[in-house]
Amino acid sequence: MNQSQKQQISDSSPEADPSSNNKKPAKVWDESRLIVLLIGLSLLAEGALIHYQAGDSQFLVAVVTGIAGLLMTFMAYFLPFEQEPEDEQESGDKQELENKQKSVESKTEEITQKIAEPESPATEKSLVKELVTGAEKPEAEPELSWIERLNKGLTKTRTGFIGKLKKLVLGSTKIDSDLLEELEEALYEADVGVKTTEELLAYLHEKVEKENITDPNQIYTLLKENLKDRLNKYAAPPTLSKDGLTVYLIIGVNGVGKTTTIAKLANYFTKEGKKVVLAAGDTFRAAAIDQICIWGERAKVDVIHGNEGGDPGALVFDAIHAAKKRNADLLIIDTAGRMHVKANLMSELKKIQKIAEKESCGGPHEILLVLDATTGQNAVQQAKQFNEALPLTGLVVTKLDGTAKGGVLFAVEEQISAPVKFIGVGEKMNDLMPFEPTEYLQALFADDTDKKKESDYNVVK
Ligand SMILES: Nc1nc2c(ncn2[C@@H]2O[C@H](COP(=O)(O)OP(=O)(O)OP(=O)(O)O)[C@@H](O)[C@H]2O)c(=O)[nH]1
Ligand SMILES: [Mg+2]
Incomplete structure (x- = not known):
């Protein structure tokens, strides 16, 4: 029991009230x-x-x-006065006082027990169910297409980062060093990163000088083109094995959205006609197995799982063989969240990768690092260090709906020279898709009012 709880309990106990027990009998001249x-x-x-x-x-x-x-x-x-008999009021008070003391004692015991005991497995399970169910509350609005979801999910970045760029460039009457400096600042603020920002500015300077550009509108067009080129430079579709089982290993720091992403991937590939199996490789976090099992039920795919505290390497071994036995097309392996600075946890990942490599043909076909877009430049550091520990084949950028910056996507690709393979723009099962630079940029630069339907976009399928 901590100090403040002890304090709370002792404050509410009857002993704390000096007027309650030490009442002297009154002298009565009978x-x-x-x-x-x-x-x-x-x-x-x-x-x-x-x-x-x-x-x-x-x-x-x-x-x-x-x-x-x-x-x-x-x-x-x-001579000493006999204590006069308590009247009814006083004996009632005393009874009340005793009841109060008893209730305080039982409450103390209850709190002490709560603190000493961990959450029971049943409670934990229901909490997990609540967490997963919470992400799937029926929507009040009609089901949206992916493009509409993307457009909606990028609203914050569109009105934040892109809105600022538009205001800055299109609101200027001339191109001068002030404009370029402000542009540089806006790019830094949006987490585009030092390297990408410097390259972008150098490109604009060169264009302005060489082609004698004077209209700020042209700067805006050049900026868009450069960003598009950057994304296209790395763009690559998710890898699928031509024959046999494809294995995806999903890694990342705690809470970035790995397990939710796995559920979304299962949903996406199932709709694409693939037989998907999940491996509950997070044997570390309490209730992580329950969480992925619930998602598995929802996505209607099998989940291979062991016990909490088990060896994740052994689980991956079993899962690959179980997936092969089921003739699955794709096995997606969940892993426990880990800090990129913890060397021992990174070597555990290497062990898992080795097992996947040995037991599957050419796997893992994707080692995907999940990054939370709202963490800004920290995501760049994570990408760098995970990539040093394991050769990443791609990135999944989640929670793009939760940030007004959105520039981290450009920075992180440059940093590790690996493509963003999927993006997440919400908590629901349909809120993740393979990354398409063209549709992404169109949603990012679309005017809020006139670009809301899928038919408005030149979608690359
Ligand atoms: N808004 C939003 N929330 C997301 C997105 N992806 C995941 N989340 C939420 O992020 C939270 C954490 O998701 P998890 O999938 O449990 O994250 P994790 O990386 O598996 O966490 P650990 O296993 O604890 O490391 C959940 O509340 C998800 O609903 C997204 O694209 N947008
Ligand atoms: Mg997880």
């Missing part, structure tokens, strides 16, 4: 006590009277009477 006092005083007066009237002859009687009076007066005043 009738009998008054009578004793009166008799005592009368005897005193009688003693004095006898002495006054009878003189020395009755001296002894007067003294005895006086002493008796004195004693009775003392008795009436100084």
